[in-house]
Amino acid sequence: MRSFSPSGGGVRILRGKWRGRPIPFPGSPHTRPLSERAREGLFNSLEARTTLAGKTVIDLFAGSGAIGLEFLSRGAAACTFVEKDPQVFAHLKRLTEAWGLTAQTRLVQSDVVAFLQGAVQPADFIFIGAPYRYWQRKTVLQLICERGWLRPGGYVILEHPLYESYDEWASLVHKARYLSGCLSIFKIHGPPSPSEAP
Numbered sequence: 001m002r003s004f005s006p007s008g009g010g011v012r013i014l015r016g017k018w019r020g021r022p023i024p025f026p027g028s029p030h031t032r033p034l035s036e037r038a039r040e041g042l043f044n045s046l047e048a049r050t051t052l053a054g055k056t057v058i059d060l061f062a063g064s065g066a067i068g069l070e071f072l073s074r075g076a077a078a079c080t081f082v083e084k085d086p087q088v089f090a091h092l093k094r095l096t097e098a099w100g101l102t103a104q105t106r107l108v109q110s111d112v113v114a115f116l117q118g119a120v121q122p123a124d125f126i127f128i129g130a131p132y133r134y135w136q137r138k139t140v141l142q143l144i145c146e147r148g149w150l151r152p153g154g155y156v157i158l159e160h161p162l163y164e165s166y167d168e169w170a171s172l173v174h175k176a177r178y179l180s181g182c183l184s185i186f187k188i189h190g191p192p193s194p195s196e197a198p
Helices: 036-049 066-073 086-098 112-116 137-147
Strands: 056-060 078-082 105-108 123-128 150-161 172-178 181-186
Touching (some): 036 172, 086 105, 112 137
Parallel strands (some): 056 123, 078 105
16 A cells, blocks of 8 residues: 555556556545656666566555556566455456456465565565555564565565665665655575665
């Protein structure tokens, strides 16, 4: 569930097999999709480092599903969407069914921390798009590291406010500022070092 003011419409796939396809989203008091500029920058950065084709993705706080759908459009094999809000979750379910993606997607209605404390199914990419005022981002990163949610060579992408810094994390490989937020990319090989603990 993204971290912004209510918004509907105006979201589309940027590249890949569904390029230009609109992503309907009714909006929510606590969520709006990541901007096109930020999404384009994110995927440019990822594709400069690795390939997306055939990879698996977990989209945490999935909201509109724009991140996971963009991965699928660019060749990812499968995506798990995790979303707590019942109305947003129901919309995601309808959307993936309408797009014929039931075989490529898994939808989980859950709190993100509870999900990460459950049965581990590792992925190649994990996107964390928590609400702006969410205070457990480092806990989420810690759980991903400690419980083995990321496959070797995989990446975690964290959306966070400017006032949060992750420069002390040795696994940080890239960060980009946009408007009032940041995207930080981590390549995590194992449990965080002591300096990376929440």
